[in-house]
Amino acid sequence: MSTSTDVTARPQPPSRHDTGDPVIRVQHLRKSYAGTPAVRDVSFEVRRGEIFGILGSNGAGKTTTVEIVANLRQADGGEVEVLGVDPSRHPAYVKERLGIQLQESTLQGKITPREALRLYAAFYPDPEDPEVLLRLLGLENKADTPFDNLSGGQKQRLSIALALVGRPEIAILDELTTGLDPQARRETWGLIERVRDSGVTIVLVTHFMDEAERLCDRLIVIAGGVVAAHGSPAELTGATDGGRAFRIALPYGHTPTALGLEALAEVTSITPAGRAWMITGTDRVLPAVVLALSEQDVIPDEVQTQARSLEDVFVELVTTPQESS
Numbered sequence: 001m002s003t004s005t006d007v008t009a010r011p012q013p014p015s016r017h018d019t020g021d022p023v024i025r026v027q028h029l030r031k032s033y034a035g036t037p038a039v040r041d042v043s044f045e046v047r048r049g050e051i052f053g054i055l056g057s058n059g060a061g062k063t064t065t066v067e068i069v070a071n072l073r074q075a076d077g078g079e080v081e082v083l084g085v086d087p088s089r090h091p092a093y094v095k096e097r098l099g100i101q102l103q104e105s106t107l108q109g110k111i112t113p114r115e116a117l118r119l120y121a122a123f124y125p126d127p128e129d130p131e132v133l134l135r136l137l138g139l140e141n142k143a144d145t146p147f148d149n150l151s152g153g154q155k156q157r158l159s160i161a162l163a164l165v166g167r168p169e170i171a172i173l174d175e176l177t178t179g180l181d182p183q184a185r186r187e188t189w190g191l192i193e194r195v196r197d198s199g200v201t202i203v204l205v206t207h208f209m210d211e212a213e214r215l216c217d218r219l220i221v222i223a224g225g226v227v228a229a230h231g232s233p234a235e236l237t238g239a240t241d242g243g244r245a246f247r248i249a250l251p252y253g254h255t256p257t258a259l260g261l262e263a264l265a266e267v268t269s270i271t272p273a274g275r276a277w278m279i280t281g282t283d284r285v286l287p288a289v290v291l292a293l294s295e296q297d298v299i300p301d302e303v304q305t306q307a308r309s310l311e312d313v314f315v316e317l318v319t320t321p322q323e324s325s
């Protein structure tokens with residue numbers, strides 16, 4: 001039951017951040033339930049070594065999409081390729097190489113994390129050592145505690161461990177941090193980055209923008225069963241908020257007009273705000289203004305971004321390819 005004869009040798013584990021070749025390709029995916037469309041037209045590509053986000057509100061079609069990728073549901077139309085094969089035609093090949101953390105755990109109340117991991121490990125030809133996963137996910141002290149007595153965060157970490165037990169090349173994590181407290185969420189984010197750094201490509205299904213912004217290299221937003229937007233978190237934030245605004249206080253005697261800020265291509269408006277000014281513009285307006293000021297040896301007294309931190313803007317500058325707007 002555990003061998004796959006349909007495809008030849010298992011590929012070498014990817015090296016750290018070995019991004020590039022697509023490991024998942026989805027083209028014009030469609031799926032209805034009893035005549036009601038859940039996924040209307042979804043296309044995306046996940047590259048090896050990245051954390052790829054699938055965002056969307058409740059009922060948008062995220063889980064349906066990833067469950068088709070994992071061959072847990074059948075599509076009505078479109079094409080899906082996982083590691084070069086159609087999952088519905090090569091189920092064993094995909095099952096051995098793709099792990100999925102399901103949204104709701106179906107584990108029995110009395111089973112312990114150690115038992116569950118050993119049970120799931122038995123389904124794979126070359127599983128990860130359950131003890132290694134218990135350590136990786138910080139569950140050593142709860143290894144023999146019945147599932148029902150675990151906290152929400154511990155149950156969540158166990159479900160991630162179960163997705164990783166087959167030593168997958170791709171792990172799909174669905175609603176990773178729903179129901180976790182802020183500290184547990186942050187710990188889980190760190191864990192996901194460690195898993196990615198170990199060479200696993202991660203598909204993260206979430207409706208938390210902060211989670212996607214922190215973790216994802218690229219993402220799609222699904223709304224009403226179609227892809228409403230795609231790109232890096234920075235590209236998306238820039239694309240959806242229609243530009244940026246910030247408040248800036250200049251040293252005594254300086255005005256935006258005298259400094260030529262109104263003439264910058266990135267600036268769309270400058271309005272007085274008390275002793276300071278509100279400046280709006282494209283997603284590059286802040287670095288453009290700061291650069292113009294520094295070229296004139298003017299150091300602002302205060303800069304306050306309205307929705308994003310200065311750091312976010314500079315991270316965006318570094319990661320976003322140059323585009324004309």
Ligand SMILES: Nc1ncnc2c1ncn2[C@@H]1O[C@H](COP(=O)(O)OP(=O)(O)OP(=O)(O)O)[C@@H](O)[C@H]1O
Pocket residue numbers: 033034037038056057058059060061062063064065207
């Ligand atoms: N087995 C099913 N039978 C009938 N309808 C379903 C089934 N599974 C999902 N749906 C419906 O399909 C739509 C998309 O559901 P899906 O679970 O894919 O969305 P989602 O984006 O993952 O939502 P959530 O964030 O709430 O999990 C929803 O309207 C849902 O009610």
